[in-house]
Amino acid sequence: MDYFLQLLEYIMCYLHILTAVLILLKAVLAFRNRGGNIPAIVTSFFRFYSKSDFYMSTNKDRKEYMLANNIINIYVYTWVFLTVIFFVVFHRFC
16 A cells, blocks of 8 residues: 555656646547537536447547547546545645
8 A cells, every 4th residue: 555655646746747638638629529519528528438329429530539538537537536545645736
């Protein structure tokens, strides 16, 4: 457990930077695929696409967007969880 916390302490700042980049990338992808619809961009952060959604789509760009959306959402939610753990243990964000 101590090893995990030390590792988390060393990489947390880099995870913050990576998260900021991924959120910007996701906003650009959502803007491109949703036609500039701001509420759709915001709700894309809370949407996970199922395998049936993925397989029913015939558009290759849409499939890539759904896959990227799911991967980025999983990363961001994991980052939030790790940030909360980090803050509780170390009482700082970076």
